[in-house]
Amino acid sequence: MYAIRAQGLTKYYGRTRGIEKLDLSVEKGDFFGFIGPNGAGKSTFIRTILGLISPTSGRAEVLGMDISEKKEKLLANVGYLPSEAIFYDGMKAGKVIKLSAELRKRSCSRYAEELCERLQLDVNKRCDELSFGNRKKLGIICALQHEPELIVLDEPTSGLDPLMQREFWNILHEHNRRGATIFLSSHILSEIRNNCRNAAIIRGGSIIATGSVSELSKTDARRVAIMGSADISALEGVRALEKNEQGMSFLYSGEASSLLRALACGDVRGITITEPGLEEIFMHYYEEEAAE
Amino acid sequence: MTVFKHELSRGRTSFAVWTVCVALLLSACVCLFPEMKGEMENVSDIFSSMGSFTAAFGMDRLDFGTLLGYYAIECGNVIGLGGAFFACLTASVILSKEEKDGTAEFLLTHPISRRSIVTQKLMAVFAQITGLNAIVFLASLASMRIVGEEIPFKEVILIHLAYYLMQLELGGIAFGISAASKRGSMGFGLGLAGLAYCLNLIANIAENVRFLKYFTPFAFCEGADIINNLALETEYLIPGAIMCLLGITAAYFIYLKKDIA
Structure with missing residues (x-):
């Protein structure tokens, strides 16, 4: 079964191309890297499968559910960390974590607390006082606290110091071992090489190569x-x-x-x-x- | 109801400031009445002979010497403008601020339908408008009691009801604007409130543009009409209700399909 499956997925913003006839399959339980230069369509793809934008044509399924028909149901089992994690000014970090859980109608305060401790996030700080790295941690906690089946991360490590990055990867691998699918969009290749089993390369809005990371690294040259x-x-x-x-x-x-x-x-x-x-x-x- | 509660909590400062300001101004106006009353006999004559200015505020048909006449004109403007600006400001940003501030990505990737978000946000707008009007109404009654005047309940209730409906209408229209906008729409909101107010003034002054009254909810808030007829003018209420519903319907229609970039 696939965690993500896109067929001919196309998104145009007016005349500007976002993604074009994109085909991609990510197996359940995979640790999957999504690589491409800026403007290649990485974020457009992610926003489309999460229902933030609607595709111009083509179709996609997330966790076996059609993105345009069962959006709420599939989002209940997805955790998403956007590349720029932005929260409500004036709200305390702890309140944001609670709000996210309430929006999911879940109580996951124990695991949230554990994550806060491991990532060393001060929940009493207001969102507008948080540094970029700390906002990222808050985003990570909101994306993971409900232990989703699919975790989608858009450039997750920017702003995190090396120690925090190590802890973050440990946490992700724990989730992966428990069966969660990780979909990691990044242009830091060492992250992909060190963590992902499979990967796809996107360029100009389409997938140009996909396979296991070791296969992709193989070349005659x-x-x-x-x-x-x-x-x-x-x-x-x-x-x-x-x-x-x-x-x-x-x-x-x-x-x-x-x-x-x-x-x-x-x-x-x-x-x-x-x-x-x-x-x-x-x-x-x-x-x-x-x-x- | 998480989004509804969240919105009320986010808007509480703005709500408190506007409510206190309007209630205080209104009470101050009422408290000035006993002092004004003695001088009003002359003032009434002056006010009723200022040509188009008189017509614009309906002062030719009201007696400034009575609490009711005074209330309908002086206090009416306070609730009318204060309430209209609050309603428009609150409604015009309630959906668009998520995109402007970058929080839409957070909110909309939770398992909650856009329809539900729109509904809860609309309820939050209407709840805040209702709260402001309820508190202002009570403050007004209390201040009338304090100055020792007999309270003309029926008329006062009708006046407040008219202003309340006016704010709901503007709120509904501004809500539609909020759904369509991507980059914050506070300016549109303020403009809408100001425009609605001015349209009514213009329609009152110039006979040949009287039709403009159909386009502004201030038309059914004329103190003189309410007091003389003891009723709200359905002629203006109906187009108002239609515009309000159009705004709300547009909000659902637009927001359900909108791309959140």
């Missing part, structure tokens, strides 16, 4: 770094060439033997050939976007 000099101008499959005083580095996706022949003719003092990191692969996607 290798990062080649050499100390010294060699003539590689005749080689095919060289990308992202960088030269420095010591030597050069490039991504290579051509024949290994051609590479070795070219290097053998040069003056090479040292060589490393590695698999490129996730960062490099995504940078590649991002750059294509920028070039378009």
